[in-house]
Amino acid sequence: MITKVSRREFLAGAAVAGATLTLGCHFEADAGRLIAADAPTLAPNAFLTIQSDGRILITVNKTEMGQGVRTALPMLVAEELDADWSQVAAETASFDPSKYGFQRTGGSGSIRGAWEPLRRTGATARAMLVEAAARRWNVPAAECRTSNSFVIHPTEAAKKLGYGELVADAAALPVPDAKAVKLKEPKDFKLIGQRVARYDNPAIVTGRAVYGLDVRLPGMRFATLLHPPAFGGKAKQVDDGAAKAVPGVEKVLLTDRGVAVVATNTWAAFEGAKKLRVTWDDGPNAALSSAAIRAMFAEKAKAPGDAARQDGDFEAAFAKAAKTLEAEYEAPFLHHATLEPQNCTARVTAERCEIWAPTQFPNFVMDEARRITGLDAGRIKIHVTLLGGGFGRRIEADYAADAIEVAKRLDGAPVQVTWTREEDMRQGWYRPASLHIVKGGLSPDGQPVALLHRLVAPSILGQRQSDGGKGVDRGAMSGIATMPYSVPNFRAEYVRANTGVPIGFWRAVFDSQNAFVQESFLDELAHAAKADPVAFRLRLLDKSPRLKNALEIAANAADWGKPLPKGRARGVAAHASFGAFCAQVAEVSVEDDALRVHRIVCAMDVGTVINPSQVEAQIEGSIAFALSAALYGAMTIEKGRVVQSNFNDYPLLRVSEMPKVDIHLVKGAEAPSGAGEPALPPTAPAVCNALFALTGKRIRRLPIELDA
Amino acid sequence: MPITATVNGVRQSCNAPPEMPLLWVLRDTLGLTGTKYGCGIGLCGACTVHVDGAATRACLAPLSSVGGKQVTTIEGLSPDGTHPVQRAWQAEDVAQCGYCQPGQIMAAAALLAKQPNPSDEDIAAALVGNLCRCGTYQRIVAAVRRAARLQKGEALAR
Numbered sequence: 086m087i088t089k090v091s092r093r094e095f096l097a098g099a100a101v102a103g104a105t106l107t108l109g110c111h112f113e114a115d116a117g118r119l120i121a122a123d124a125p126t127l128a129p130n131a132f133l134t135i136q137s138d139g140r141i142l143i144t145v146n147k148t149e150m151g152q153g154v155r156t157a158l159p160m161l162v163a164e165e166l167d168a169d170w171s172q173v174a175a176e177t178a179s180f181d182p183s184k185y186g187f188q189r190t191g192g193s194g195s196i197r198g199a200w201e202p203l204r205r206t207g208a209t210a211r212a213m214l215v216e217a218a219a220r221r222w223n224v225p226a227a228e229c230r231t232s233n234s235f236v237i238h239p240t241e242a243a244k245k246l247g248y249g250e251l252v253a254d255a256a257a258l259p260v261p262d263a264k265a266v267k268l269k270e271p272k273d274f275k276l277i278g279q280r281v282a283r284y285d286n287p288a289i290v291t292g293r294a295v296y297g298l299d300v301r302l303p304g305m306r307f308a309t310l311l312h313p314p315a316f317g318g319k320a321k322q323v324d325d326g327a328a329k330a331v332p333g334v335e336k337v338l339l340t341d342r343g344v345a346v347v348a349t350n351t352w353a354a355f356e357g358a359k360k361l362r363v364t365w366d367d368g369p370n371a372a373l374s375s376a377a378i379r380a381m382f383a384e385k386a387k388a389p390g391d392a393a394r395q396d397g398d399f400e401a402a403f404a405k406a407a408k409t410l411e412a413e414y415e416a417p418f419l420h421h422a423t424l425e426p427q428n429c430t431a432r433v434t435a436e437r438c439e440i441w442a443p444t445q446f447p448n449f450v451m452d453e454a455r456r457i458t459g460l461d462a463g464r465i466k467i468h469v470t471l472l473g474g475g476f477g478r479r480i481e482a483d484y485a486a487d488a489i490e491v492a493k494r495l496d497g498a499p500v501q502v503t504w505t506r507e508e509d510m511r512q513g514w515y516r517p518a519s520l521h522i523v524k525g526g527l528s529p530d531g532q533p534v535a536l537l538h539r540l541v542a543p544s545i546l547g548q549r550q551s552d553g554g555k556g557v558d559r560g561a562m563s564g565i566a567t568m569p570y571s572v573p574n575f576r577a578e579y580v581r582a583n584t585g586v587p588i589g590f591w592r593a594v595f596d597s598q599n600a601f602v603q604e605s606f607l608d609e610l611a612h613a614a615k616a617d618p619v620a621f622r623l624r625l626l627d628k629s630p631r632l633k634n635a636l637e638i639a640a641n642a643a644d645w646g647k648p649l650p651k652g653r654a655r656g657v658a659a660h661a662s663f664g665a666f667c668a669q670v671a672e673v674s675v676e677d678d679a680l681r682v683h684r685i686v687c688a689m690d691v692g693t694v695i696n697p698s699q700v701e702a703q704i705e706g707s708i709a710f711a712l713s714a715a716l717y718g719a720m721t722i723e724k725g726r727v728v729q730s731n732f733n734d735y736p737l738l739r740v741s742e743m744p745k746v747d748i749h750l751v752k753g754a755e756a757p758s759g760a761g762e763p764a765l766p767p768t769a770p771a772v773c774n775a776l777f778a779l780t781g782k783r784i785r786r787l788p789i790e791l792d793a
Numbered sequence: 794m795p796i797t798a799t800v801n802g803v804r805q806s807c808n809a810p811p812e813m814p815l816l817w818v819l820r821d822t823l824g825l826t827g828t829k830y831g832c833g834i835g836l837c838g839a840c841t842v843h844v845d846g847a848a849t850r851a852c853l854a855p856l857s858s859v860g861g862k863q864v865t866t867i868e869g870l871s872p873d874g875t876h877p878v879q880r881a882w883q884a885e886d887v888a889q890c891g892y893c894q895p896g897q898i899m900a901a902a903a904l905l906a907k908q909p910n911p912s913d914e915d916i917a918a919a920l921v922g923n924l925c926r927c928g929t930y931q932r933i934v935a936a937v938r939r940a941a942r943l944q945k946g947e948a949l950a951r
């Protein structure tokens with residue numbers, strides 16, 4: 086494991102004025118950083134700054150939420166720069182798309198997007214440093230090489246200059262065309278592929294890491310909000326007498342989004358909110374319930390949906406099949422439950438708005454700030470903090486709207502709005518619920534010849550359009566329309582079934598339930614064909630060699646087919662998503678009427694692995710996330726609102742329930758895929774398939790209920 | 794009457810209401826934001842601190858309950874981040890988002906102070922109340938084991 090200096094140490098050391106080779110980065114005032122005003126700067130891009138003391142600052146245009154972007158993105162630059170990693174520091178960019186480009190973090194896309202440009206950034210700076218050294222030595226640049234932040238010329242008395250010493254000269258050179266600079270051959274990678282420790286480790290283990298909730302400003306107020314409990318409701322009447330009597334409570338405000346209590350500390354705000362007496366107008370969804378939504382889904386499921394893919398003729402093949410199977414599967418609404426509740430800090434004056442937001446999509450925060458304050462983007466500054474978990478929840482900007490709305494009413498005083506856990510649970514943008522109709526037909530020799538997968542589910546983007554959207558929701562069909570198995574007659578259908586429940590992106594979103602259904606039903610077909618579930622899949626995967634390879638690796642590593650102790654069984658599942666290929670084998674038992682997942686063997690092909698420690702961490706995390714959902718996760722709707730309130734009724738996996746996770750990363754030379762989500766979809770079906778192997782009970786509805 | 798306690802070795806007097814949870818005194822009054830809010834009702838462990846050495850949920854501990862006591866938060870666990878648990882956490886590269894980790898680390902440190910050679914069951918029992926939404930549990934357990942070894946090494950060296 087490679088560790089490095091913390092940012093704090095970096096800044097302390099950097100407080101020496103001097104020349105800085107800045108590839109375009111124009112520093113914002115950042116406490117502790119000192120760059121001489123007359124330091125030379127260049128501007129081909131905004132992501133790299135090399136100081137004359139040899140320290141290297143890399144500006145990360147993605148949000149750090151635990152996926153390790155503040156480590157992995159700098160690694161890409163440092164690799165091509167041949168930088169001394171111990172001299173590299175990372176900072177998160179504030180929101181400025183004109184400088185930092187696409188700043189949205191989601192869809193397991195950060196590495197995929199940065200892979201080429203950030204390596205080119207490093208290579209560009211390296212070329213300039215080499216050129217500067219070559220001129221000083223009066224030798225051809227092609228004779229120089231670089232290593233560990235030095236340019237070296239291999240003469241008898243080897244010449245060697247540190248990057249810091251070359252910064253001033255290099256900064257005076259023209260910037261070469263980034264597209265033309267030569268990138269390394271993968272075999273020459275020194276950093277990429279290493280287990281590099283997370284950049285933020287020193288700050289995290291000492292409590293210095295600053296999440297949204299940890300922003301502290303002089304004169305800051307603390308606030309919380311009660312939002313309408315029913316989706317689309319409104320506050321009708323507020324009795325705030327008792328709330329205002331709570332010591333520390335300063336104000337009660339009615340905003341567009343709810344009732345805010347402003348206080349001298351968060352606890353007083355929470356206590357005040359408890360004492361508010363609000364009469365709510367429950368609005369148009371007052372009668373909405375989980376039961377009503379299920380009934381609506383079932384009704385809609387009767388008619389065929391819009392075809393997202395059609396191979397051969399499903400109907401004809403199904404009618405002729407030697408053996409047929411039909412099933413209905415269901416998945417519930419789910420919450421992100423980031424451990425850091427939603428929050429945001431803002432200061433608004435007539436001229437300016439400044440926001441400290443734990444957000445994945447600062448562009449949405451900007452939209453809210455402009456809408457609420459009426460200020461131009463140029464007068465609005467958005468700082469992106471660390472996130473105590475994102476998982477898609479922080480794509481939304483509702484928490485920021487709260488902070489801006491409250492700040493606007495506080496005469497320029499900064500305010501931090503913190504939602505209670507209960508508000509966080511009930512004011513979510515939930516992973517959509519769904520109903521799935523699946524039908525399969527086998528040939529006389531047990532080959533699947535017909536397959537139908539009809540998804541009935543609301544559309545995340547559609548629900549934000551006034552007409553609810555039309556036709557196939559491609560995102561919702563992720564994993565179904567791309568079904569990897571060779572089945573000659575296959576149809577994928579989408580039935581749009583919008584509800585009044587706010588829905589949003591979640592870790593692996595629709596791939597989570599689509600893979601659960603697809604891989605469980607494939608298991609049903611394998612058993613109906615009296616075939617081994619691994620062999621059955623492998624025969625159908627010739628057109629998806631990377632998934633097939635992952636499946637073979639997982640099955641071998643899990644000793645598939647070998648005997649297990651009595652009372653244990655294995656199940657398998659495979660799924661490709663976010664450009665990655667993942668197969669898992671779960672080993673389960675049932676003890677004292679409780680399902681126990683003992684071990685998950687996971688093989689994953691993400692192409693080039695930037696940092697194995699982080700890819701493995703994402704796999705472990707995805708599996709834990711999937712298990713929380715499979716074992717416990719369900720948001721129940723009654724009277725147009727969420728029933729659950731805290732971790733007592735929305736439990737998460739605990740340390741005692743974590744299976745042993747055995748990871749096998751497939752060595753690949755392809756460009757890197759996403760890694761934060763693709764290990765999630767196979768977990769639930771692998772576990773359910775293992776449970777079937779053990780008990781003969783088929784789980785067709787999540788979360789798993791053994792006695793249902 | 795102000796309530797007085799020693800926080801990370803410094804005597805602090807606080808005029809907050811006696812029923813105000815220690816969590817918010819630490820975070821909002823003293824500015825010690827390393828201790829986190831996750832649930833407010835003792836279900837997640839994000840707020841774990843030491844009160845006279847015992848792992849305590851700061852969201853449930855009223856200020857009055859720590860009068861005259863020694864409170865240690867993540868900021869005060871070691872002067873420079875080199876407590877065996879902090880070193881082990883880095884060596885195992887445990888953290889993902891990191892939000893739960895101060896609480897996990899404080900729970901682990903309290904366990905190791907009491908039980909230098911914890912079994913896997915001891916570790917699970919001590920940390921079962923600390924949720925990690927990012928799913929770092931496998932590394933947490935490995936890090937507690939590593940911290941136990943580091944601590945033993947230090948004890949021998951002394």
Ligand code: FES
Nearest residue numbers: 832833835838852
């Ligand atoms: S905040 Fe104290 S246990 Fe969750």
Ligand code: FES
Nearest residue numbers: 890891893925927
């Ligand atoms: S590391 Fe994110 S909650 Fe534990």
